[in-house]
Amino acid sequence: MSGTANDRRAELAVNLARVEERIARACVTAGREPKDVTLVVVTKTYPADDVRLLAELGVRQVAENRDQEAASKAAACSDLSLSWHFVGQLQTNKARSVVRYADFVHSVDRARLVTALSSAAEREGRRIGCLVQVALDRESGAAGQRGGVGPDGVGRLADAIAAAPGLWPAGVMTVAPLSGPYAGRPDAAFERLWEISTRLRADHPAANMVSAGMSADLEEAVAAGATHVRIGSAVLGVRPGLR
Ligand SMILES: *Cc1c(COP(=O)(O)O)cnc(C)c1O
Numbered sequence: 001m002s003g004t005a006n007d008r009r010a011e012l013a014v015n016l017a018r019v020e021e022r023i024a025r026a027c028v029t030a031g032r033e034p035k036d037v038t039l040v041v042v043t044k045t046y047p048a049d050d051v052r053l054l055a056e057l058g059v060r061q062v063a064e065n066r067d068q069e070a071a072s073k074a075a076a077c078s079d080l081s082l083s084w085h086f087v088g089q090l091q092t093n094k095a096r097s098v099v100r101y102a103d104f105v106h107s108v109d110r111a112r113l114v115t116a117l118s119s120a121a122e123r124e125g126r127r128i129g130c131l132v133q134v135a136l137d138r139e140s141g142a143a144g145q146r147g148g149v150g151p152d153g154v155g156r157l158a159d160a161i162a163a164a165p166g167l168w169p170a171g172v173m174t175v176a177p178l179s180g181p182y183a184g185r186p187d188a189a190f191e192r193l194w195e196i197s198t199r200l201r202a203d204h205p206a207a208n209m210v211s212a213g214m215s216a217d218l219e220e221a222v223a224a225g226a227t228h229v230r231i232g233s234a235v236l237g238v239r240p241g242l243r
Pocket residue numbers: 042044065087088175213214215216230231232233234243
């Protein structure tokens with residue numbers, strides 16, 4: 001291994017240990033077991049070599065938000081038996097590609113996407129865990145800024161996923177909103193997500209994933225019951241540009 005790769009490995013190891021420590025401390029505060037919170041490392045914009053180093057450091061779950069980038073990285077890392085999560089806004093014409101490598105899609109937010117993912121998954125002989133992305137800035141009918149369905153649309157979408165061949169309802173996901181009633185209040189947003197999850201699990205007990213929390217707000221997410229935190233920059237470094 002070259003010196004540069006060794007340096008990068010050491011940097012990722014330190015960052016990973018810090019994030020794991022943050023999760024462990026948040027669990028102690030919340031009276032939860034660290035094993036009940038899964039770290040999903042968001043590797044978007046970083047090369048497949050980093051994914052490989054992360055796998056050597058024990059990471060098993062990785063996430064991406066753009067199909068083209070994800071597809072080539074998943075192919076380059078196909079020997080690592082990682083679990084791939086797709087967390088970005090997804091166009092229906094990308095469904096066929098995404099179901100080839102993703103085990104979970106966190107960003108299901110409309111019936112047409114359910115239909116597209118279902119026929120793609122069937123064709124590929126795969127079964128994909130689908131999380132309904134909840135747009136908390138769409139609470140009470142307001143227009144949201146990013147992807148996601150308003151809280152009152154979650155049940156219907158989960159029913160559609162449950163009825164769709166090749167898919168299963170795995171849970172709910174949110175990104176702390178930048179506008180609306182939850183702006184600047186990730187703790188309140190994640191508590192609301194937990195309520196929505198509780199209602200969903202009454203109808204779909206297997207849909208127990210609660211995907212919430214990023215580098216800046218993982219403590220609030222763990223406190224509110226998140227089962228999966230999606231961490232990018234705190235592990236890999238700050239991305240150049242906006243995504
Ligand atoms: C990029 C991204 C993350 C990770 O964000 P960081 O702030 O880098 O930890 C989490 N979730 C989604 C949907 C993302 O697009």
